[in-house]
Amino acid sequence: MTNLSNARLPLRCWAEIDLDALERNLRLIRASLPGHMRYVAVVKADAYGHGLHQASAALMHAGADLFAVANLSEAAALRELSNDWPILMLSPVIPDEDRFLAEYDVAATVSTLEEVARFDAVARSAKRPLQVHLKIDTGMGRLGVWHEEAPTLCAAILAAPHLRLAGVFTHFASPDDDPAFTAEQRSRFLAALSRCSGLDLSKLFVHADNSAGLESIEMAGPFNAVRIGLLQFGILPRPRSLLEQVHTEPVFSFRTRVGIVKQLPAGTDISYGRTHTLRRDSTVAILCAGYGDGISRAASNRGWVLIRGKRCPVLGRVTMDQTIVDVTEVPGVISGDEAVLVGRQMGAELSIMEFSGWSDTIPWEVLCSVTKRVPRVYKTSLGL
Numbered sequence: 469m470t471n472l473s474n475a476r477l478p479l480r481c482w483a484e485i486d487l488d489a490l491e492r493n494l495r496l497i498r499a500s501l502p503g504h505m506r507y508v509a510v511v512k513a514d515a516y517g518h519g520l521h522q523a524s525a526a527l528m529h530a531g532a533d534l535f536a537v538a539n540l541s542e543a544a545a546l547r548e549l550s551n552d553w554p555i556l557m558l559s560p561v562i563p564d565e566d567r568f569l570a571e572y573d574v575a576a577t578v579s580t581l582e583e584v585a586r587f588d589a590v591a592r593s594a595k596r597p598l599q600v601h602l603k604i605d606t607g608m609g610r611l612g613v614w615h616e617e618a619p620t621l622c623a624a625i626l627a628a629p630h631l632r633l634a635g636v637f638t639h640f641a642s643p644d645d646d647p648a649f650t651a652e653q654r655s656r657f658l659a660a661l662s663r664c665s666g667l668d669l670s671k672l673f674v675h676a677d678n679s680a681g682l683e684s685i686e687m688a689g690p691f692n693a694v695r696i697g698l699l700q701f702g703i704l705p706r707p708r709s710l711l712e713q714v715h716t717e718p719v720f721s722f723r724t725r726v727g728i729v730k731q732l733p734a735g736t737d738i739s740y741g742r743t744h745t746l747r748r749d750s751t752v753a754i755l756c757a758g759y760g761d762g763i764s765r766a767a768s769n770r771g772w773v774l775i776r777g778k779r780c781p782v783l784g785r786v787t788m789d790q791t792i793v794d795v796t797e798v799p800g801v802i803s804g805d806e807a808v809l810v811g812r813q814m815g816a817e818l819s820i821m822e823f824s825g826w827s828d829t830i831p832w833e834v835l836c837s838v839t840k841r842v843p844r845v846y847k848t849s850l851g852l
């Protein structure tokens with residue numbers, strides 16, 4: 469992750485990443501699954517904003533079986549860490565990228581007959597076989613061959629001289645809130661596989677569940693791998709779910725500092741657009757972070773931060789570099805105090821769920837929205 473931070477300067481807005489917690493989370497998730505389940509670590513989007521190199525090194529150390537990425541530059545970054553760890557690209561490959569599948573030794577996701585021909589040609593010119601995973605669309609309507617047409621595509625892959633089928637998978641549309649449709653997707657997937665001839669599923673990665681899908685994981689059947697993104701970072705896709713039995717810990721926290729503290733009289737309209745009226749004589753703290761760091765403007769007049777272990781409301785609009793919060797009820801706040809945007813402080817906690825709620829989004833998007841201005845500070849005993 470490149471950023472413009474200068475290592476000599478103190479931190480004014482930063483994300484703290486606990487790599488030891490990430491490792492513990494992988495081990496906990498694995499321990500909660502049947503022993504034969506392989507662990508596909510999803511590290512797309514800079515490992516959900518945690519830093520692809522650092523997070524992937526920790527996940528390798530904890531024993532991930534396969535890495536899933538969204539593009540070839542993420543795959544190339546993983547190859548800087550390891551030449552032989554298997555990598556699956558979850559997103560489509562555009563034709564100009566084809567040859568890099570061989571160069572970086574990445575398994576592509578196959579959804580169409582056209583891709584079979586293209587990838588086979590790449591493998592032929594690279595003079596070595598390419599691995600692919602067959603994706604079956606069971607109702608998401610995104611990547612994958614429509615389940616009714618899967619047998620034709622599967623036969624084409626098996627017939628392609630230079631391709632090696634390494635896995636078959638599907639993706640759920642509503643694993644967190646529609647168990648009936650998820651079950652329907654599972655049975656479409658299994659039915660499609662049973663119509664594919666010549667498959668030895670025990671030799672393939674057979675995967676469907678992501679973090680939320682784990683909740684309904686089918687312990688029987690041919691499934692032998694799970695694809696885990698959010699949960700390994702210690703975030704439950706849905707609070708109060710069955711998954712709470714897997715006590716993963718937050719890996720990410722988001723912090724800034726108080727710039728100045730000042731008094732303002734009751735009745736003053738403050739911030740851009742004069743969007744907040746002070747109802748009392750107030751003490752406000754101006755924080756050194758705004759939407760330029762990843763605090764959504766949608767959290768204006770809605771969000772909260774922790775200062776000295778107390779919840780303080782955001783007043784008026786979040787601005788690019790600064791945010792105004794009310795500290796009238798928090799004695800002793802001074803310039804330089806830490807303000808927690810997501811995470812723990814003195815026994816109090818602001819969860820990423822709450823933080824995403826204030827901006828009407830989901831934790832996945834919050835993690836992708838912490839900007840490159842924000843240095844990631846790593847806590848680890850690994851010595852990375």
Ligand SMILES: *Cc1c(COP(=O)(O)O)cnc(C)c1O
Nearest residue numbers: 510558639678679695696697698
């Ligand atoms: C991102 C992604 C995942 C990981 O999902 P989480 O909900 O973060 O666990 C799994 N599978 C596919 C196809 C994805 O794109």
